[in-house]
Amino acid sequence: MAAAGTESAVTVYYDGLPLKTAKPSEGAPCTGCGLCCLLQPCLLSVEIFGKQDACPALVELADRYSCGLVTAPQDFVPAGEMRQAAEAKEWGWQALAQTFGKLLGAGRGCDASD
Ligand code: SF4
Ligand code: SF4
Numbered sequence: 001m002a003a004a005g006t007e008s009a010v011t012v013y014y015d016g017l018p019l020k021t022a023k024p025s026e027g028a029p030c031t032g033c034g035l036c037c038l039l040q041p042c043l044l045s046v047e048i049f050g051k052q053d054a055c056p057a058l059v060e061l062a063d064r065y066s067c068g069l070v071t072a073p074q075d076f077v078p079a080g081e082m083r084q085a086a087e088a089k090e091w092g093w094q095a096l097a098q099t100f101g102k103l104l105g106a107g108r109g110c111d112a113s114d
Pocket of ligand 1: 036037040041043044056058066067104
């Protein structure tokens with residue numbers, strides 16, 4: 001990957017992408033910089049939303065990005081079988097959020113190559 005470019009108080013530009021922090025080394029704790037999701041929607045995003053230039057579930061906070069499928073799937077999962085299944089049980093959304101987190105490797109550190 002190319003070197004990081006200019007930097008401001010909250011935004012670090014990387015090839016024109018507005019990151020929230022510099023990307024940490026691969027394997028280091030995820031900082032929510034946003035690089036992986038801004039570069040290309042992940043396979044889970046493509047599976048749920050179809051192929052799009054930008055992932056509809058990428059949530060921008062003041063100091064980091066987060067994945068809406070993990071933090072609030074009820075706000076992002078579109079109508080269909082998955083939504084019906086989650087709504088059918090009181091714990092459905094929580095289970096879905098945990099499943100999405102597992103599928104995305106949440107807590108396992110930065111999985112974007114250096
Ligand atoms: S689904 Fe989540 S992890 Fe995947 S690209 Fe969208 S915001 Fe990123
Ligand atoms: S996984 Fe890595 S590239 Fe993706 S948001 Fe976290 S720190 Fe940034």
